[in-house]
Amino acid sequence: xxxxxxxxxxxxxxxxxxxxxxxxxxxxxxxxxxxxxxxxxxxxxxxxxxxxxxxxxxxxxxxxxxxxxxxxxxxxxxxxxxxxxxxxxxxxxxxxxxxxxxxxxxxxxxxxxxxxxxxxxxxxxxxxxxxxxxxxxxxxxxxxxxxxxxxxxxxxxxxxxxxxxxxxxxxxxxxxxxxxxxxxxxxxxxxxxxxxxxxxxxxxxxxxxxxxxxxxxxxxxxxxxxxxxxxxxxxxxxxxxxxxxxxxxxxxxxxxxxxxxxxxxxxxxxxxxxxxxxxxxxxxxxxxxxxxxxxxxxxxxxxxxxxxxxxxxxxxxxxxxxxxxxxxxxxxxxxxxxxxxxxxxxxxxxxxxxxxxxxxxxxx
Amino acid sequence: xxxxxxxxxxxxxxxxxxxxxxxxxxxxxxxxxxxxxxxxxxxxxxxxxxxxxxxxxxxxxxxxxxxxxxxxxxxxxxxxxxxxxxxxxxxxxxxxxxxxxxxxxxxxxxxxxxxxxxxxxxxxxxxxxxxxxxxxxxxxxxxxxxxxxxxxxxxxxxxxxxxxxxxxxxxxxxxxxxxxxxxxxxxxxxxxxxxxxxxxxxxxxxxxxxxxxxxxxxxxxxxxxxxxxxxxxxxxxxxxxxxxxxxxxxxxxxxxxxxxxxxxxxxxxxxxxxxxxxxxxxxxxxxxxxxxxxxxxxxxxxxxxxxxxxxxxxxxxxxxxxxxxxxxxxxxxxxxxxxxxxxxxxxxxxxxxxxxxxxxxxxxxxxxxxxxxxxxxxxxxxxxxxxxxxxxxx
Numbered sequence: 138x139x140x141x142x143x144x145x146x147x148x149x150x151x152x153x154x155x156x157x158x159x160x161x162x163x164x165x166x167x168x169x170x171x172x173x174x175x176x177x178x179x180x181x182x183x184x185x186x187x188x189x190x191x192x193x194x195x196x197x198x199x200x201x202x203x204x205x206x207x208x209x210x211x212x213x214x215x216x217x218x219x220x221x222x223x224x225x226x227x228x229x230x231x232x233x234x235x236x237x238x239x240x241x242x243x244x245x246x247x248x249x250x251x252x253x254x255x256x257x258x259x260x261x262x263x264x265x266x267x268x269x270x271x272x273x274x275x276x277x278x279x280x281x282x283x284x285x286x287x288x289x290x291x292x293x294x295x296x297x298x299x300x301x302x303x304x305x306x307x308x309x310x311x312x313x314x315x316x317x318x319x320x321x322x323x324x325x326x327x328x329x330x331x332x333x334x335x336x337x338x339x340x341x342x343x344x345x346x347x348x349x350x351x352x353x354x355x356x357x358x359x360x361x362x363x364x365x366x367x368x369x370x371x372x373x374x375x376x377x378x379x380x381x382x383x384x385x386x387x388x389x390x391x392x393x394x395x396x397x398x399x400x401x402x403x404x405x406x407x408x409x410x411x412x413x414x415x416x417x418x419x420x421x422x423x424x425x426x427x428x429x430x431x432x433x434x435x436x437x438x439x440x441x442x443x444x445x446x447x448x449x450x451x452x453x454x455x456x457x458x459x460x461x462x463x464x465x466x467x468x469x470x471x472x473x474x475x476x477x478x479x480x481x482x483x484x485x486x487x488x489x490x491x492x493x494x495x496x497x498x499x500x501x
Numbered sequence: 502x503x504x505x506x507x508x509x510x511x512x513x514x515x516x517x518x519x520x521x522x523x524x525x526x527x528x529x530x531x532x533x534x535x536x537x538x539x540x541x542x543x544x545x546x547x548x549x550x551x552x553x554x555x556x557x558x559x560x561x562x563x564x565x566x567x568x569x570x571x572x573x574x575x576x577x578x579x580x581x582x583x584x585x586x587x588x589x590x591x592x593x594x595x596x597x598x599x600x601x602x603x604x605x606x607x608x609x610x611x612x613x614x615x616x617x618x619x620x621x622x623x624x625x626x627x628x629x630x631x632x633x634x635x636x637x638x639x640x641x642x643x644x645x646x647x648x649x650x651x652x653x654x655x656x657x658x659x660x661x662x663x664x665x666x667x668x669x670x671x672x673x674x675x676x677x678x679x680x681x682x683x684x685x686x687x688x689x690x691x692x693x694x695x696x697x698x699x700x701x702x703x704x705x706x707x708x709x710x711x712x713x714x715x716x717x718x719x720x721x722x723x724x725x726x727x728x729x730x731x732x733x734x735x736x737x738x739x740x741x742x743x744x745x746x747x748x749x750x751x752x753x754x755x756x757x758x759x760x761x762x763x764x765x766x767x768x769x770x771x772x773x774x775x776x777x778x779x780x781x782x783x784x785x786x787x788x789x790x791x792x793x794x795x796x797x798x799x800x801x802x803x804x805x806x807x808x809x810x811x812x813x814x815x816x817x818x819x820x821x822x823x824x825x826x827x828x829x830x831x832x833x834x835x836x837x838x839x840x841x842x843x844x845x846x847x848x849x850x851x852x853x854x855x856x857x858x859x860x861x862x863x864x865x866x867x868x869x870x871x872x873x874x875x876x877x878x879x880x881x882x883x884x885x886x887x888x889x890x891x892x893x894x895x
Binding site: 145146147148149150151152153154156157158162166167169170171172173182190192196197198199200201202203204205206207209210211213214219220221222223224225227229232250251252264266268269270271272273274275278280281284285287288291294308311312313314316318319350353354376378382383384386391392393396404406407408409410411412413415425427428429450451482483484 | 511512514515517518519520521522523524525526527529530539543546547549550551552553554555556563564565572575586588592593594595596597598599600601602603604605607608611612617618619620621622624631632643646647649650651663665666668669670671672674677679683686687690691694710711712713714715716717718719725738752753757758759778779780781782785786788789792805806807808809810811812813815849850
């Protein structure tokens with residue numbers, strides 16, 4: 138064993154967080170009394186000691202260059218004694234003790250292209266996946282859709298004029314890294330058929346047993362095709378998860394002709410008022426249309442606008458829809474209701490309407 | 502400005518507009534030849550409407566089975582610098598707090614050995630380094646550990662636990678989320694780095710029922726802060742909310758209580774605390790006047806996951822209330838009992854939520870040594886297909 142190898146450190150875990158806490162947090166840890174939103178993107182937390190901690194929340198695109206992280210580090214040095222944090226929705230938060238410096242930090246952040254907002258009843262950053270930047274099973278890019286959408290929804294980030302929070306999430310296939318399935322609006326890339334098998338290359342590039350075993354539903358069987366060792370897929374058993382493509386590049390799932398984007402609404406994770414709930418299907422298919430995905434942007438903006446002008450204060454998307462009913466949701470948004478909206482998976486019957494409680498209106 | 506190897510007219514469109522641009526970010530690191538080829542490959546995806554990545558190949562650092570995800574371009578001849586473009590997951594500090602010095606250290610390591618592109622942070626919570634070649638993985642690892650950082654989880658292991666900022670900056674945190682998360686991460690380093698489970702296992706710690714880390718939707722174990730005694734009321738602050746009139750206390754607070762546990766006569770708020778389900782709405786609406794009680798702890802829930810295979814699940818209650826005080830032996834013993842059972846009897850790629858559905862919650866509880874309690878269910882069964890244990894009942 139070389140001298141270097143003997144010094145090799147493993148299993149040390151992450152650094153202790155205490156090293157990264159500013160003095161005001163160390164002094165008031167566990168003793169915060171209340172907080173207020175001073176203006177969009179700016180919070181004040183007041184401790185039992187009377188100490189006041191100001192937070193300035195700015196958007197990031199999640200995918201960031203180290204040059205940007207160095208910029209944030211410099212801003213933290215200049216304004217926050219060298220400390221900052223990130224949020225669960227990929228925003229960056231600068232923690233200040235001097236209220237008088239908030240404005241100049243906000244100006245600097247805006248000038249550098251990182252706007253301040255995302256607090257209270259607003260649309261904050263969209264949680265999203267890797268897409269074409271780094272994923273093998275994506276039906277669509279992720280960052281591009283998020284960028285195009287947030288450019289359009291931007292006033293909702295900088296203001297707090299919605300009835301409640303609108304949490305939007307994007308996943309580029311139904312594996313849903315980041316579990317978008319409980320969002321006010323969930324945007325989901327969809328493959329719409331099983332993998333197209335390249336029988337010419339499969340036998341040479343993949344192990345048949347591994348490929349067969351990779352399928353979570355047992356839809357792949359060994360087969361001889363044109364005299365070559367390959368596999369076949371039972372199409373009706375396939376759920377387009379891309380596990381087989383993960384282990385075998387000859388199981389091509391991505392298809393630019395048929396892949397698309399679906400939109401889901403009414404989910405939430407918070408326990409406030411209504412219990413947490415899943416998002417439900419609003420739009421089964423929209424085309425992949427880079428670089429700005431106009432169909433997806435228009436569809437999501439429409440849902441946000443209809444919600445904004447119809448929901449009551451504090452109502453989240455799902456609570457509003459429960460109050461007015463799904464027929465009215467489809468009516469108000471103008472989204473066509475199709476056979477795809479009716480569940481046909483396990484326990485589908487639980488989603489059927491089993492009462493006569495319907496909101497009829499005369500003559501319709 | 503660095504000379505550009507590939508023209509990117511489609512990507513350039515995404516530099517316009519008010520929202521921060523990921524294309525601008527990628528271009529900021531374009532002095533790296535890897536990033537030049539990434540731009541070319543991504544532009545190709547935008548032209549062809551299809552991704553150009555392959556998974557696969559076992560890559561990682563010596564002695565670890567997780568932390569690095571192999572990623573390869575399917576156009577290696579045209580874009581040789583991204584032929585290998587692996588993801589390195591670096592375990593974040595709890596609560597995602599950093600000093601500027603620690604951020605710069607991470608940037609310097611990543612500039613020396615990789616693309617210079619990051620995610621702050623990945624969905625599970627890790628710092629994500631995007632784009633490393635196989636040959637540099639050991640170097641990155643040794644420099645990270647030298648700087649006090651370690652890799653996160655991947656594959657069928659304990660994934661990197663994560664949490665909200667908790668008591669560091671939130672008055673609603675009902676336990677110390679960051680202390681718990683750090684402790685669990687350190688205690689279970691072996692489970693985190695060496696995949697030995699049936700599938701992935703995620704832990705997320707939320708300080709209160711607002712659940713800012715979405716633990717109930719995306720953690721196999723969701724730890725959600727709550728309390729058992731009465732909501733604390735500051736009468737003076739309540740008077741102030743009433744006087745200012747920006748909030749209609751009857752309409753916006755009292756009538757939105759999910760269990761109708763509140764009444765308001767224009768001056769005093771009476772709360773039926775025994776019927777309060779700790780949803781947080783009234784506290785969210787009037788943070789200066791109301792606060793969680795003093796007898797604080799957490800509800801432990803189990804089993805949430807995304808749709809693959811048998812449909813998405815939300816976590817369900819496993820322990821209605823735990824005090825959650827260091828060294829957290831009760832929680833650790835519970836975790837180990839669950840892992841032992843599920844590792845032995847779970848199918849390959851079966852998340853613990855699906856495992857519980859397959860073997861039955863009652864059976865699962867019996868195996869891990871928990872008594873059934875009504876808090877675990879939304880309602881008792883409605884079907885009469887009961888497997889009676891006749892000998893035991895006689």
